[in-house]
Amino acid sequence: MQSATAGDLGGPAAPRRVHPIVKLDYxxxxxxxxxxFILMAxxxxxxxxxxxxxxxxxxxxxxxxxxVYLFASRSxxxxxxxxxxxxxxxxxxxxxSATASFSILPTLTFLTGITATNLSVxxxxxxxxxxxxxxxxxxxxVAAFGLHVxxxxxxxxxxxxxxxxxxxxxxxxxxxxxxxxxxxxxxxEMTQQNVMIERQKTEVEQxxxxxxxxxxxxxxxxxxxxxxxxxxxxxxxxMSHELRTPLNAIIGYSELLxxxxxxxxxxxxxxxxxxICTSGKHLLRLINSVLDLSKIEAGKMTLFVETxxxxxxxxxxxxxxxxxxxxxxxxxALESDLNLGKLKGDVTKLKQVLLNLLSNASKFTENxxxxxxxxxxxxxxxxxxxxxxxxxxxxxxxxQLGKLFQAFTQADGATTRKYGGTGLGLVLSRRxxxxxxxxxxxxxxxxxxxxxxxxxxxxxxxxxxxxxxxxRIDMKAILGQASRKTPQDG
Amino acid sequence: MAxxxxxxxxxxxxxxLSRRLVRRGFEIVSAVDGEEGIxxxxxxxxxLVLLDLNLPVVDGLEVARRLRxxxxxxxxxxxxxxxxxxxxxxxxxxxxxxxxxxTKPVDLPRLLGKIEAALGRSRGAERP
Numbered sequence: 194m195q196s197a198t199a200g201d202l203g204g205p206a207a208p209r210r211v212h213p214i215v216k217l218d219y220x221x222x223x224x225x226x227x228x229x230f231i232l233m234a235x236x237x238x239x240x241x242x243x244x245x246x247x248x249x250x251x252x253x254x255x256x257x258x259x260x261v262y263l264f265a266s267r268s269x270x271x272x273x274x275x276x277x278x279x280x281x282x283x284x285x286x287x288x289x290s291a292t293a294s295f296s297i298l299p300t301l302t303f304l305t306g307i308t309a310t311n312l313s314v315x316x317x318x319x320x321x322x323x324x325x326x327x328x329x330x331x332x333x334x335v336a337a338f339g340l341h342v343x344x345x346x347x348x349x350x351x352x353x354x355x356x357x358x359x360x361x362x363x364x365x366x367x368x369x370x371x372x373x374x375x376x377x378x379x380x381x382e383m384t385q386q387n388v389m390i391e392r393q394k395t396e397v398e399q400x401x402x403x404x405x406x407x408x409x410x411x412x413x414x415x416x417x418x419x420x421x422x423x424x425x426x427x428x429x430x431x432m433s434h435e436l437r438t439p440l441n442a443i444i445g446y447s448e449l450l451x452x453x454x455x456x457x458x459x460x461x462x463x464x465x466x467x468x469i470c471t472s473g474k475h476l477l478r479l480i481n482s483v484l485d486l487s488k489i490e491a492g493k494m495t496l497f498v499e500t501x502x503x504x505x506x507x508x509x510x511x512x513x514x515x516x517x518x519x520x521x522x523x524x525x526a527l528e529s530d531l532n533l534g535k536l537k538g539d540v541t542k543l544k545q546v547l548l549n550l551l552s553n554a555s556k557f558t559e560n561x562x563x564x565x566x567x568x569x570x571x572x573x574x575x576x577x578x579x580x581x582x583x584x585x586x587x588x589x590x591x592x593q594l595g596k597l598f599q600a601f602t603q604a605d606g607a608t609t610r611k612y613g614g615t616g617l618g619l620v621l622s623r624r625x626x627x628x629x630x631x632x633x634x635x636x637x638x639x640x641x642x643x644x645x646x647x648x649x650x651x652x653x654x655x656x657x658x659x660x661x662x663x664x665r666i667d668m669k670a671i672l673g674q675a676s677r678k679t680p681q682d683g
Numbered sequence: 684m685a686x687x688x689x690x691x692x693x694x695x696x697x698x699x700l701s702r703r704l705v706r707r708g709f710e711i712v713s714a715v716d717g718e719e720g721i722x723x724x725x726x727x728x729x730x731l732v733l734l735d736l737n738l739p740v741v742d743g744l745e746v747a748r749r750l751r752x753x754x755x756x757x758x759x760x761x762x763x764x765x766x767x768x769x770x771x772x773x774x775x776x777x778x779x780x781x782x783x784x785x786t787k788p789v790d791l792p793r794l795l796g797k798i799e800a801a802l803g804r805s806r807g808a809e810r811p
Contacts, residue, residue: 441788
């Protein structure tokens with residue numbers, strides 16, 4: 194392992210890719226050149242050729258094939274090097290034909306061998322070049338040593354020539370067959386790969402179609418859900434209207450009867466009539482809350498923004514809340530800045546929020562203190578008006594705090610039975626505050642009390658003379674923001 | 684005592700509200716649809732109109748517009764009443780010329796406050 198690594202590091206760069214033609218011709222050339230050597234050797238020995246001729250023949254017969262391969266495999270373009278080698282061989286074989294005095298069989302052997310090779314690896318142009326160069330080689334020899342033509346050769350030479358041509362065709366055919374089989378194998382593998390690619394393509398297309406179908410059905414489901422939600426909102430709106438009309442009569446007549454009973458000396462009936470009236474009003478509050486919530490969810494809740502005196506609002510809230518606070522023998526404390534100034538917002542909804550918080554505080558506190566605090570504050574985000582409602586009541590556990598702002602969720606079922614309420618008040622209060630650009634937060638300690646803090650932006654505090662204008666605010670945008678913050682709600 | 688025209692098509696609501704207002708010392712004339720409401724406003728010259736917005740024949744908003752358009756009824760304060768909580772009734776009522784708006788079921792003390800305020804304003808306007 195280690196030595197292999199060291200060898201790799203110290204060794205030459207990876208060998209170039211050798212062209213298949215070079216690989217095919219290499220063994221063929223080794224074998225054929227041996228037979229050319231034997232053939233020419235038989236002629237040289239008959240003639241008693243000199244030492245240089247023998248040296249040249251040995252070089253060509255045994256060294257040349259390896260030299261060609263070495264050169265081709267090292268050259269930048271091994272195929273071109275091989276073609277050049279074949280053309281050089283054509284020239285040499287032409288010269289050898291002349292040396293063999295153009296005897297028919299050796300000449301025919303050389304011509305057939307080189308032409309077949311040139312034709313098979315390089316095509317017609319290569320073959321024609323080969324023939325020309327062979328003729329050139331022969332002409333060069335004739336020019337150098339004169340023309341000798343001896344058509345017949347000795348039986349040995351004839352036999353060797355025949356053997357050479359048979360061996361050549363056999364070897365060449367054998368290696369050609371090897372190459373062909375490799376080619377066929379490669380083609381078969383490619384076909385299989387193509388089949389696999391086709392299959393994968395089909396799978397990808399099927400997956401994409403499935404994804405498309407899923408997306409479409411999800412889209413349809415979303416549209417259906419939206420339609421259902423619109424239908425729900427419309428249903429709630431119509432139902433609320435239909436429910437409010439008879440309730441109008443129930444509450445109105447029970448109040449009327451109560452007054453008439455008191456005037457007519459039937460005081461014993463008054464408590465029962467009050468119960469009818471109270472229940473009717475509770476039902477009305479419930480309907481109104483559900484309606485408000487569905488309006489908010491449908492994005493149809495509108496704010497009636499006007500500029501109002503915060504002090505006046507606080508006074509009104511305190512006087513309305515007073516009977517609620519007194520009910521459980523609580524005292525109401527007011528802590529407020531002397532000059533609260535003006536605020537721009539929906540005064541009715543803000544009043545509803547503060548009364549809801551005070552009503553909750555009164556419900557869950559007995560013989561305690563409920564504090565309403567109104568202050569102007571400022572931080573890095575701007576200036577704010579802050580209302581705080583704290584009580585010394587039963588408080589909440591952290592688990593109860595977690596469920597506080599969810600619709601129809603009171604702290605637990607027993608709470609509803611003991612304290613009543615719709616479970617929607619805080620949800621609506623928080624939504625109203627968010628619509629006005631603020632929010633509600635809560636702190637509580639079980640057994641000690643609860644503090645709700647309402648914070649509203651006070652950026653338009655000094656705007657004057659705008660008390661009568663009514664602006665509509667696009668609730669969908671605000672609700673969109675709110676729902677993005679808590680994606681689990683949807 | 685002030686005379687109030689109550690335009691309301693629902694018989695129970697009309698009866699209940701007019702009886703409660705009579706107990707508070709108001710004189711009540713009532714109308715069951717928009718057309719009758721316009722006729723009574725011109726003929727009986729009430730000090731104030733309580734106008735249901737959802738009326739047959741001529742709807743409440745149109746009644747308000749016609750009362751504002753006619754010389755003899757232009758100065759009569761109108762308080763619109765609506766049981767439709769989902770629509771923009773308040774805004775549309777004020778645009779049609781109503782002076783105030785209240786929702787049904789009626790919270791009598793609140794409505795009485797609005798009636799007194801509207802009557803006070805119109806008396807103040809008549810004085811100079």
